[in-house]
Amino acid sequence: MDKVKKVFLQIHPKDNVLVALVDLEKGFTIDWNGYSFVLKDNVSAKHKFTVSNLDKNAEVYMYGVLVGKVNQALEIGTLLTVDNLRHAAGDFELGNRKLEWHKPDVSGFVNRRFKGYHRSNGSVGTANHWLVIPLVFCENRNVLTLKEALEEKLGYKLDSKDYSFEVEELIARYKSGASVDELLSVDFSASPLNASQKRLFPNVDGVKFLNHDMGCGGTRMDSDALCGLLAGYITHPNVAGATVLSLGCQHAQASILRNEIAKRDPNFDKPLFVFEQQLEGTEQGLMEKAIKSTFAGLVQANQQSREEAGLDKLCIGLECGGSDGFSGISANPALGYLSDMLVTLGGSVILSEFPELCGVEQELSDRCVDEETAEKFMFLMKSYNAKAEADGSGFYMNPSPGNIRDGLITDAIKSAGAAKKGGTSPVVAVIDYPGVVNEPGLNLLCTPGNDVESTTAEVAAGANVVLFTTGLGTPTGNPIAPVVKLSTNTKTFQKMPDIIDINCGTVIDGEESIAEVAQRILEYVIAIASGEQMPKAVQLGQDDFIPWRRGVSL
Known part of the structure; x- marks a missing residue:
């Protein structure tokens, strides 16, 4: 697109509609393709209008492809809406290979580098995280308990608004007898941010605690897919290692997870700690082992640093x-x-x-x-x-x-x-x-x-x-x-x-x-x-x- 302000655009030469780039009023004159016509409707920016008369069921094209059919005859300059246009798409079949493409000029980036975390399998991460993952929703509470125990103490609690100040202010006003209107008009513009924290492990960008509602009770296909998804996160170049909590009896078994990890990285060598609650016995015993192992893993993860790639x-x-x-x-x-x-x-x-x-x-x-x-x-x-x-x-x-x-x-x-x-x-x-x-x-x-x-x-x-x-x-x-x-x-x-x-x-x-x-x-x-x-x-x-x-x- 030229660096001039336009008010409408034809995206592809094959298109039979134009896109309004600004709000256009009914009666506005469109000069296009050697002829002029006036808009029959107000057309808000981002919306489309016809550039010719269309019969009922006529095809509408944008980006050079079929995007719909009109439900009734439309005059030139008519706004397209959900009432006068319905979805339609072209059929597709196996065709000839069309592999020619124009490579853009990248001369300014050929020798550019970024600083990332190099993994043993040759991949490079843009961050260095530790994961704490439940294999089944039954372990979500334990994951959240680990988050409460570790996040703030290790310096990973975000330096951002948690809105507790606002709530405390409203409580104080309410106790002092403020009306509903007075509560609604309280000014929070001076609310403070959380206090900044210093990370204990500066080379670890975060400890991330995942929750989900899967792992059991659904189909085996879903639980297997979950294990594959979690394996993708554990083997991800942005991840240094993981702590996994399992109940033990669920569909998403630790053995399935390990098989999925091996599929993605046969020589997987990151720290991986898997704890099964039904084997560990008490919840306290499970949590103590998980905390110690996670802390030890973070010590290892912190030994990595960014290098050029x-x-x-x-x-x-x-x-x-x-x-x-x-x-x-x-x-x-x-x-x-x-x-x-x-x-x-x-x-x-x-x-x-x-x-x-x-x-x-x-x-x-x-x-x-x-x-x-x-x-x-x-x-x-x-x-x-x-x-x-x-x-x-x-x-x-x-x-x-x-x-x-x-x-x-x-x-x-x-x-x-x-x-x-x-x-x-x-x-x-x-x-x-x-x-x-x-x-x-x-x-x-x-x-x-x-x-x-x-x-x-x-x-x-x-x-x-x-x-x-x-x-x-x-x-x-x-x-x-x-x-x-x-x-x-x-x-x-x-x-x-x-x-x-x-x-x-x-x-x-x-x-x-x-x-x-x-x-x-x-x-x-x-x-x-x-x-x-x-x-x-x-x-x-x-x-x-x-x-x-x-x-x-x-």
Whole structure:
């Protein structure tokens, strides 16, 4: 996009709709493609309007792909809404390989390095964490007890607001007889932060305590997948070692976990302590052993320090959440350009959220390096959607109310923009959940579109940094991998500076090109990976972790 302020945009030459970049009033004259017409409706920024008369059931194209069909005849200049447009996506089949792509200029990054934690299997972490994990939900309370015992004493309690001051102030006002209106008007602007703490182990970035509601009572497939997911976290380059608490009788057995670890790292040599409550006997005995072992493991982890590594050791997870009508125009294409940059540099990227690839299956399957990979992708897409439809849903039900309100009114529109995060490079591998990335290049990982479930899976697959685009604002992070938030528009960036790191709305504002934003993001990623910067999600302790049950989750 040129560095000038535009008021509307045609994304692809094949598109028969335009996107409003600013609010446009009914009667506004559109000069486009050699002719003029007036808008029949008010069109808010991010929404779309027709550029020709459309008959009932006519196809609508955006990003060069089919994204819907109109429910009634529409005049030129009509706003597209959920009432006059329904979801539609093109069919897909095994096609010819289309592996040619334009590698971006990365001359400014070829010799760049980051400082990370080198592991014995050759991977490099962007952080150094210790994990405390329950194999089954029955152990969640014990994990939380360990957190209470260790976190503050070791200096890992966040230097941030816990809002206890605010509660104490309200209690005092209430006891003194304050009215409801007076309580509602209390000014908290001077509320203090928690006192800063000094870490006992300066080379350990955190002790992370995971909780979940799985491990037993569900299907064996779910418990096996949980063990694979947890193995992905334990073997992750950002993890120095782990303490695992097991009850003993659950489906998710410690032996399954160890087998999954061996699959991912046959020569696994990190400290790993597994305690089974039904073998240990008393809870006190279990907890004392867990505390001593965890402390000893932290001593070992603290002996590691950051060393230089090439950018080929980066594995970037690509994620979006709280998307809007600008997502596919600014932030997502910027991530796509960055993805191509990293692939050119020998690194890895992960594109997930399969329900949000609906409508672009043909393009992605054609980009797969071989037919076997393409067939695997198509099978996963078809079987996932069929399962959703069998349970009364389907990919077409993916957009959320917030998505729809901000211009993503069909799943295909949302998907076509979401897929832009994957750039243009060939797809080197298709991975089913909860698999791991083993190939440099663009990897497709089967996950739901649910932000936290997908991010959780991307990190288990090996992402040592996650780049997360948002148009509406999403307070999401991960326990072990830094999650960087990128806004699609300047308004959201200015409104939510406490959770968003980078503004990509400069593309919409005409201030930067896609390539310039991508280079700015990569500079920030290098700083994050080196421990020189801390993204907002890490500062706020947004350690979200939700395993995916292989039922329907869109």
